[in-house]
Structures are given as C-alpha cells and as structure tokens.
Amino acid sequence: MSKTLAIIKPDAVEKNAAGAIIEKIQSAGFKILGLRMLKIDRSQAGVFYEVHKERPFYNDLCDYMSGGKIIPIALEKDNAVDDFRKVIGNTDPEQAEVGTIRKLFGTSKAVNAIHGSDSDENAAKEIVFFFNASELV
Numbered sequence: 001m002s003k004t005l006a007i008i009k010p011d012a013v014e015k016n017a018a019g020a021i022i023e024k025i026q027s028a029g030f031k032i033l034g035l036r037m038l039k040i041d042r043s044q045a046g047v048f049y050e051v052h053k054e055r056p057f058y059n060d061l062c063d064y065m066s067g068g069k070i071i072p073i074a075l076e077k078d079n080a081v082d083d084f085r086k087v088i089g090n091t092d093p094e095q096a097e098v099g100t101i102r103k104l105f106g107t108s109k110a111v112n113a114i115h116g117s118d119s120d121e122n123a124a125k126e127i128v129f130f131f132n133a134s135e136l137v
C-alpha cells in the first residue's frame with residue numbers, strides 16, 4: 001500500500017463539486033485516511049508549491065490556492081500516486097481523458113479542480129503539510 005495527497009481546489013469547492021469528486025475517488029478504490037476543509041494563507045501556499053517557485057505561473061497559483069477553501073485528502077491504495085494521477089487526468093482539463101476529474105470539473109490548466117502528488121517522496125512531504133501522522137492511523 002502507498003499514499004498520495006489529493007487537494008480539492010478552491011474552484012471545485014466553490015462549485016459544490018466536492019461530494020461528486022470524493023465519490024469518484026472512493027469508487028476508484030482509494031481509502032480516505034484523513035480529510036479536512038480549510039483555507040490556507042498566501043505564504044502557506046507559497047511553501048506548499050515551493051517546487052514551482054521559478055515557474056511563471058507561481059504567483060497566480062499561490063493567489064488561487066489561498067483564495068478560497070480547499071479540501072486536502074490523504075489517500076491510500078497500492079500504486080497510489082500513479083493510479084491517482086490517472087483518476088484526475090492531465091493538468092490541462094482540455095487534454096484530460098473523458099471521465100477524469102479534471103475533465104469533468106476543471107476549467108483551465110491553472111484552475112483545474114484537483115491536485116495529486118507527483119511522486120511517493122512528494123506525497124510524504126505533502127501529507128505532513130496538512131496532517132499529523134497520528135491522525136492517519
């Protein structure tokens with residue numbers, strides 16, 4: 001079993017899509033280990049997305065992720081990182097496969113409804129950003 005971090009992003013929370021997204025995640029065989037709803041401030045968003053700090057979209061990304069409530073979800077499944085990336089689809093909703101979460105609920109490459117960790121190493125870092133280990137057992 002391995003873990004990944006999902007974040008239902010502000011656009012999807014705002015459009016009341018969280019329930020439908022969680023249903024898709026569970027139907028795909030992921031176990032929810034932890035789930036919260038919160039608003040992060042801009043500096044927290046900056047730390048979370050530090051790996052992207054040299055990218056041209058970094059400032060807009062931090063504004064967007066701190067602009068409304070988000071729902072981080074710690075997930076468990078075998079091959080969790082790769083399997084979850086298949087469930088969410090391409091970063092750009094227009095390029096995402098039919099039936100994926102980003103195809104269904106995303107708006108643009110920047111405003112794309114959901115985050116998924118891109119490696120086991122980043123999943124571990126991202127999960128501790130939002131959850132205490134003791135909450136997940």
Ligand code: CMP
Nearest residue numbers: 052057061091109110111112114115116
């Ligand atoms: P996420 O999976 O949260 O990881 C980094 C985020 O940066 C990504 O989803 C998008 O929301 C955003 N992003 C990635 N590439 C671009 C881009 N080319 N233009 C704007 N935003 C982007």
